[in-house]
Amino acid sequence: MSKHPTDKPASKPPGEALPVENGMLALFAETVEQAPVAISITDGKANILYVNKAFTRVTGYAPEESIGRNESMLSDKNTPKSVYEELWRRIQSQQTWHGYLLNRHKDGRRYLADLTIAPILSERNETTHYIGMHRDITEMYRLEQQVTQQKVLIETVVDSIPVATVLLDEADNVVLDNQMYKTLSGDLGLVDPARTFIDILRDDMAEEWERMKQRKSGFHNREVRFDRGGHYAPRWYACAGSWFCLEDDRVEAFFNENAQTYLLLTMTDITQQKRQAEEIRINALKALMAEEEKIQRLRETLSGAIHHIQGPINLLKAAKTMLTRRGLDARSVSLVDILDQIRSAGEHSVALMKRCIPEHNNSAMTPVNLNQLLHETIVLLTERLLACGIVVDWKPTPVLPALMGRESHLRTMFKQIIENAIEAMNQSGIVTRELRISTWCDQHLLHVSIEDTGPGIPDELRVKVFEPFFSTKNDGHGGHSGTGLTMAQEVINQHLGLIRIDPNYREGCRVRIQFNIHNTIFIPEKVSDHG
Incomplete structure (x- = not known):
């Protein structure tokens, strides 16, 4: 082979075409000469030709x-010997080798070569020469290393952030997370807690979520309450998020610019602060509810007295009507006069007592988290539950819509229903004492179930227990007292709900409460409680 395979063959007279074979060889030689890849041809001992x-x-x-x-x-001389040994083993086996060698430029600088060597075979299938093709990929390698190092640096920084941090794509898939996020996953018992938090935040923020996403802005200090139920205490998180765009790095986006939107979400555990605040809140609630119970007892006492006085008054009215129908003589007129005086005195007393009945506190309707109310009620009654040896099985749905309602009325209602259950189980002969409380929702309704393992309520009394002043304590059945169920019915009616005693439950008593989902909203304020 000549030193310059591109040397042109002997010229031909003008107009005379070169032979096809010589023309193709010249084209091949010129192609190799002008190829943008470094090409060398050597003999069998790697001597350059x-x-x-x-x-x-x-x-x-x-x-x-x-x-x-x-x-x-x-x-x-810095390329490992093993690389050269593998190179020669392959090409001497008439196989192509591809790999990387650390070479030195004529001026002394090092460069990384992306090299391919292939054997050239004779007609007898013997190796006669080798062809090598290589590129200087030093700069590409340096950029790749910088990207890799920056990625490691970013992951290290993100991993060291003391709050759960996650990067999500437009489909809410996790692109990057840190160790605290993995810990959060274990704490909440969720494979992908980010999706749960995103669902909660998206529902809470409603249209504001989409506006922020479009503007590529962010939000801060959105509080989320998560309640697993059982023996797990509720947890609170302060969430912050920020949207930003990056160019799409997928191959199909090479010719079409397409920016991808990402959300950087952080979830700071503020449970400790919230528990301290909740402890203060619970203590305040105890004092408030103690006062409310006194007022309620006074209200019930007066209402009961009115109820008992009203009976004789009605009898007096009936007696007067009967005497009048029979015809009034002198003696009857005197009797009717006395009856009217007694009735008038009784009605006056009833009117006085009605004016003495404390008015109900008709607080404004606000977004209420039923899980939080029920959990607070359990905490308020903890001492009594422990004293009666009752085990509580608390099974809330972690993510529950908020109900537009009167918080104090709902809390009092739940407290009285649970107190009825405690009284039912706190009797001799009741061995298993379990209180099971659960919440869930479907497409149309919010559900609350409160079960106990007491003696239950007979079928014929399931409706009667909601009547005013009815109590099963005096009927010989020894079941629920019925106290407060009238008030519970009233509160449920105020909230367009339904309360009933499950006739199919035979292990005690199960009270089912339902609220219309269309009477609920997702909390729009800054603080959003879920659980």
Whole structure:
């Protein structure tokens, strides 16, 4: 092979075409010479026989400085020996080798070569030469290393952030997370807690969520309450998020610019602060509810007295009507007179007592979290539950819509229903004492179930227990007292709900409460309680 395979063959007379074979060989030679990849051809011992122009650009060696010398002149001596051994093993087996070598440029600088070597075979299938093609990928390698190092640096920084942090794509898939996020997953018992938090926040913020996403802005200090139920205490998190765009790095976006939107979400555990605040709140609630109970007892006492006085008054009215129908003589007139005086005195007393009945506190309708109310009620009654040896099985749905309602009325209602259950189980002969409370929702309704393992309520009394002043304590059945169920019915009616005693439950008593889902909203304020 000549030093310059591109030397042109002997010229032909004008107009005379070159033979096809010679023309193709010349084209092939010129193609190799002008190829943008460094190409060299060697003999079986790696002695250089030919180099193209790109070889000179990459290595710095001109053809006259390369031809006749061994390819080893390019070696920086820092490439492991094992790499060369594998190279020679493959090409001597007439296989193509591809790999990376650390070479040295003519000016002394090192460069990383992406090299492919293939054997050239004769007609007898013997290796006669080798062809090598390589590129200087030093800059590409440096950029790749920088990207890798930056990625490691970012992951290290993110991993060291002391709050749960996660990066989500537009489909809410996790792109990047940290160790605190993995810990959060275990704490909440969720494989992908980010999706749960996103669902809660998206529902709470409603249209504001989409507006922020479109503007690529963010939000801060959105509080989320998460309640697993059972023996797990509620947890609170302060969430912050920020949207931003990055160019799509997928192959299909090469010719079409397409920015991808990402959300960086942080979830700070503020449970400790919230528990301290809740403890103060519970103590305040105890004092408030103690006062409310006194007022309620006074209200019930007066209402009971009115109820008992009203009976005789009604009898007096009936007696007067009967006497009048029979005809009034002198003696009857005197009797009717006395009856009217007694009735008038009784009605006056009833009117006085009605004026003495404390008015109900008709607080404003606000978004109420039923899980939080029920949990607070359990906490308020903890001492009594422990004293009676009652085990509480608390099974809330972690994510529950808020109900527009009167918080104090609902709390009092739940407290009285649970107190009825406690009284039912706190009797001799009741061995298993369990209080099971659960919440859930479906497409149309919010549900609350309160079960006990007491003696239950007979079928014939399931409706009667909601009547005013009815109590099962005096009927010989020894079941629920019925106290407060009239008030419970009233509160449920105020909230467009339904309360009933499940006739199919035979292990005690199960009170089912339902609220219309269309009478609920998702809390729009800054603080959003879920659980």
